[in-house]
Amino acid sequence: MSDKEPGVPPSKTSSETPVPVVEGRGIVKRFGGTQAVDDVSISVVPGEVHGLVGENGAGKSTLMRVLAGVLTPTEGEVLIGGQPLDPGDTRAALDAGVSLVHQELSLVPEMTVAENILLGSTPTRAGVIDGRTQRRIARAALEEIGVTVDLDEPISRLSVAMRQFVEIARAIARQPRVLILDEPTATLTPAETDHLLATLQRLADTDLAILYISHRIPEIFALCDRVTVLRDGKLVIADEIGNYTPDSMVKHMVGRELQLDMEHRRVEPEHGEVMLSARGLKAPDVNDVDLDVRAGEIVGLGGLVGAGRTEIVRAMLGADPRTGGETTVTLDGRRRRIGGYRSAVHAGIAYIPEERRTDGLSLTMTVSDNIALPNRSSLSKGFVLQRRRIAEFARSLAETVNLRPPEIEREVGQFSGGNQQKVVIAKWLGRRPDVIVLDEPTRGVDVGAKAEIHRLIRELADDGAAVLVVSSDLPELLELSDTIHVVRDGRIVGVLPGVGTDEAAVMALAAGQQEVDAA
């Protein structure tokens, strides 16, 4: 470790190497069996804006949380200003000047702007809150980032973007030496983004060190001095920004060896009429989306986490309220508008949600009960459930999806993730859906189960169903889809054919690299 210091930027003047404000050496972080971060070293020096980029699940957020002392590394060590940090000591990291701006907003909605900015370090005099000092510090922090907002306004009354700025002011109020930001522009408009980037640049000029995590390539090029690229938890490259081009950066991000399972790809699938169609769809985080899925077609929705893919499908199906636009389903030549979610189910749509444990399954119920739930009407005579038919029905579906062990009277919670996902799919296969929407159908699923789920999806399309798949797994998207729609900021920014498209093409659209080209 000592002979070579990876990640330390080449000193501008050879005589004095600035001491990194925060440094991670050989960081390894495992969660159970998965290696989220694998032997990564990184350092940030005063006045530097260090970009950390990578695909979904590359390990950016995990690494960041290790550096901020929120997570304890499995191996390796974190140094703050050259001093080792006690593993997982959040307080010590804070006191040493590491300030983390969270991706998920962590403000208290009922409290005011001033109260939130000093939350956790509220100034007191003899145990009584010192309101004047609180307001002074809060005002100074807001001024520093150039934002005007009423200090007494409750957070719940602010826009999402303004909350993000308050969050940053909160980090600034702690007078940090290093500021870590995780996707801070995800909720901002272009103008707000520009303001934030300019503010961060100014802060860096005052010798603050900034670690900036984003998968938005234009921002990285606008702001960062150095960039570290992660892929599958490993460090790919760390270099000065001048040595990258947008293209090369995308290649570093996705450049895993292609292990596409193209041999199972559907060959020249036949597409019929449009069965599922959305026009002018609007909802929170969904901006004017048009989308068509034809009979026999598999449409993939690609994009980065937070791009609004789940929001789009949920708004399409009425699972979350829409603010505009409409969805229609065409069956047997009859077009029907989809109002609420239940009308979508009645129209023959099957929806496999993103979160199987919270939304897809009742974990305390048996496999058989879970499978029976969406099929209860066809499995009962009048009000009475036909227990024997339910058992037969569940058994045959468990066989179709190859549930292991094939024990339908076991509680679903006792099965592995992959087999739980098979149960979610089995629930809906029983309805012989004409339209099926799957959100991250193979997340957290082992390779074998994944191949089986892919086979089922292909079979559904071969039988004439219209299939819409949301996936953050690029190879999966490329293997399955006949057509790929790429989503960014809640809108579809590009439509690519499934054949002949590579990961970089999808990634370039998803990360907004095209904006650079246009600029």
Add this chain to the structure above:
Amino acid sequence: MSSQAPAPTTPHPSPARAEDEPEATPFKLSAWLSTQGIVIFTIALVLFAVVFVDGFASLPNLTDVFNRAAPIGIVAAGMTFVVISGNYLDLSVVAQVATAAVVLIAVTNAVGLLPAILLAIAIALVYGLVNGVAVGVFKANAVIVTLSTTFIGLGLLRWLTGGSIYFGDSDGPIRTFGTTRIGPLPLSMVLFVVVTILLSLVFTRTNFGFMVRAYGSNREATRLAGVNTPAVVIGAFTMSALGAMLGGFVLAAFSNTAVSSMSDGYDFRALAAIIVGGTSVFGGRGSVMRTLLGVVFVSVLTNIMVLTGLGFGFQQMAIGLLIVLAVSVDALARKTRSS
């Protein structure tokens, strides 16, 4: 020697079962207590009472136990639907039992038995709808909603009756119902068992019971399966209301009198029976039959306390203690199950 050659085995459930036996979940005390424990405890308690408590195993005493257990048991059986749906409890049974009892006697005296029963059913449906809509549609907190409807219902009843006691006709149908026996059993006890079995069938065999359990197990997954979830909640509160109404009838028939304060404490007694029976307040787990066991346990325990001269105050304290214990075991079982 052909027998030594490995016989070609067909892939069959037997090997799968064999390899699953060892991986069966390890024994967890809290999980056992909350599911199987009540059976053993109830048997043990009854045996203890028979052997050690003077006067327990006599026909007059057992009849008294049954007569007191029947109305609470019917109320608890109905309320079990609310608990399994994951909405904690229905406190408004206190108001509902008293209202049904007063309506049965007062309206029968004034107009007749059939109008009394019809009015009581209408009131029960209104309770189910109001509680169900507030909780199921508006997602209001069930404890506060039903506490409030208790106030509304009891307040209305006291306002209209002025707190008077109503006496039934000394040879009317209510009196007859209250005194009829089938063999050694009072009719109310038979009704309790019949109602419990009926509700148990509704719970285990019908589409509605299935949806109640599914909703209590995971609301969002159930909604996303296309279930009309507000209707399920309204249905659960309606079952509770109908149980409370029948409980009120039985209570009124038992003494042939009715007064607005006669059901005090029914909320917690019913809840004690449900929770002690092993139905989880987190929803999704439990059954009406468990509630039957819980009712027997709580009733026998109360009777033992009465027979051994422990006063009402002590009984109340014991019930409270029992609930704290049972919900703690329930929470602990849930924690150990999920880990």
